[in-house]
Structure formats: C-alpha cells, structure tokens
Amino acid sequence: MVRARQARRGGYRRIAWKGLRMKLLLLFISYAIVLSVALARAGHRSRPASSSGAARLKPTRILIVGATGGTGRQLLRRALERGYEVTALVREPSRLQVDHPRLRVVRGDVLDRNSVELATRGQEAVLCALGHRRYFYPSRILSQGTRNILRAMEAQGVPRLVCETSMGIGDSAGRLGLYFTFFVIPVILPFYFWDKTRQERFIAGSSVEWVIARPGVLTNGDERGSSRHGRRVGSFLSTVRISRADVAEFMLAQLTSDAYLRSAPGVCW
Numbered sequence: 001m002v003r004a005r006q007a008r009r010g011g012y013r014r015i016a017w018k019g020l021r022m023k024l025l026l027l028f029i030s031y032a033i034v035l036s037v038a039l040a041r042a043g044h045r046s047r048p049a050s051s052s053g054a055a056r057l058k059p060t061r062i063l064i065v066g067a068t069g070g071t072g073r074q075l076l077r078r079a080l081e082r083g084y085e086v087t088a089l090v091r092e093p094s095r096l097q098v099d100h101p102r103l104r105v106v107r108g109d110v111l112d113r114n115s116v117e118l119a120t121r122g123q124e125a126v127l128c129a130l131g132h133r134r135y136f137y138p139s140r141i142l143s144q145g146t147r148n149i150l151r152a153m154e155a156q157g158v159p160r161l162v163c164e165t166s167m168g169i170g171d172s173a174g175r176l177g178l179y180f181t182f183f184v185i186p187v188i189l190p191f192y193f194w195d196k197t198r199q200e201r202f203i204a205g206s207s208v209e210w211v212i213a214r215p216g217v218l219t220n221g222d223e224r225g226s227s228r229h230g231r232r233v234g235s236f237l238s239t240v241r242i243s244r245a246d247v248a249e250f251m252l253a254q255l256t257s258d259a260y261l262r263s264a265p266g267v268c269w
C-alpha cells in the first residue's frame, strides 16, 4: 500500500519534471525566434542591387581597421601585395608583426575619435574588420567605433567603406543555420549581434559609398576562390562557413566594384 503510494508520487514527480523541461524548452525556442525576428528587423535590409556592377577606379590609399585580427591580417597582406598604400589603425602596433615600405601604422582606438580622424586623413577608402570577444555583456564597440569611422570619413570626404559584419542579421537572419539561430546567437552572442545591427544601421544611414560584407562562420583555412555571395546565400538549416582569406578577397574586390554598392550581401562557400 505504502509502496504503491510512493510509486505514484514518484510517477507524478517525473511527469511534472518532464512538463517543466518541456515548458523551459518552449520558452527558450520562443526567445530564440523573437531574437531572430528582432535581429532581422533591426539589421539592414538590402534591396536587390540596382547598380550596374560597373568597375570603378582603384583607390591608392586605404585604411584598414582591425588589421591585427583574423580577417584584418588577410586584408593587410593582400592589400600590400596589390600595391595599395595601407594605413593600419591598431591598438598595439607590436601585434601587427608586418614591416613594409607601403605600410603606415597609426596607434589608436576606434572609440577615440582623434586617432580615428588621424588615421582616416588622406585615405580614399576604408576596410573595416572590427571585432572583439566581450560577448557576455552589452557593448557598443562595433557600432560606436564604426560611427566614429563614418564621421571621420564624412568630415574628410573619404568616399568608400567596406565593412565586415555577419550573416544572421537584417535580411540574412536565420541564414547561419539552425545551430547558430537556436543556440550560438541566443545563448552566447545576443549582445554582440544586437550591436552589429546598430553598426549596420549607422553605415546604411551614412552618406559614404558603403558595402557591408556579411560572412558565414569564419575559418582560418586557405582561400578557395569560389565563394557564393548575394542577398540569398546561406542556409536556414546547416552552418555555412567561409575562410577569412576568401572574405578578405571579397572585401578587396568591393573597392573597385559597384556591384554591391549600398547593400549587404552574404558571403560563404
């Protein structure tokens, strides 16, 4: 009799626990969906590219922001190989470990308007591969830093910005695949991605000629030279990737092409 009662109680507890887990799971899925919708609405939404895709004159002097980072290093090496006169805005010059007659290094911080203005002076284009690792609390490094870059560009008449953000926002929401949409972004990167939406809005609201490059998940692999790009690349199911080397190639190509002017193409393998 007692045993039967205990077994019944144990059964009730198991059912209650199962129900609670189910509710928590549904709550989490709802949160991930709401976040994804919010990122879709807050990020930039591209219209189909309306420009002719015509080539344009190659700039000579370019500024790279984030040159000590993964994509930034690829940009720097390739830009020097192509004959650009490069200025790198870096927080710690010793991290750059590149010495080249066409490379000028400016020590500074994107959050410091003076150093951004100094680095931007005399440039014809800016490549921005800004990123950080402060994932777990709200930050404005990407948006405020990019805003400072845009202000300096507008004040000094620097025409073109090519900026790396990420798939997963604006009209690319969900396109990093299920794992990122339902785990990585809602659990690890909500603040980071929210700041990216602000970063994109500042860029889209500026008067410079801009291209936002939204890569899939980045790898340190070799350049394949066969990336897919455009508004509709990416996958709602599986994680899409691309190497930083291929992203750098894509970004450099945007300096001399109007194909994606004022739009935010995704780029992935």
Ligand SMILES: NC(=O)c1ccc[n+]([C@@H]2O[C@H](COP(=O)([O-])OP(=O)(O)OC[C@H]3O[C@@H](n4cnc5c(N)ncnc54)[C@H](OP(=O)(O)O)[C@@H]3O)[C@@H](O)[C@H]2O)c1
Pocket (backbone or CB within 6 Å): 065, 066, 067, 068, 069, 070, 071, 072, 089, 090, 091, 092, 095, 108, 109, 110, 111, 129, 130, 131, 132, 133, 141, 145, 164, 165, 166, 167, 215, 216, 217, 218, 219, 244
């Ligand atoms: N990881 C991925 O799978 C993935 C996927 C899609 C998009 N993305 C995005 O792609 C971008 C580049 O990523 P990554 O991994 O190649 O770069 P990264 O290695 O994170 O490098 C970021 C760069 O930004 C610089 N930086 C950070 N804060 C700065 C500040 N206040 N002033 C000046 N420079 C500052 C860093 O300089 P220090 O060396 O001084 O720190 C570094 O050079 C990021 O926005 C990232 O979110 C990443």
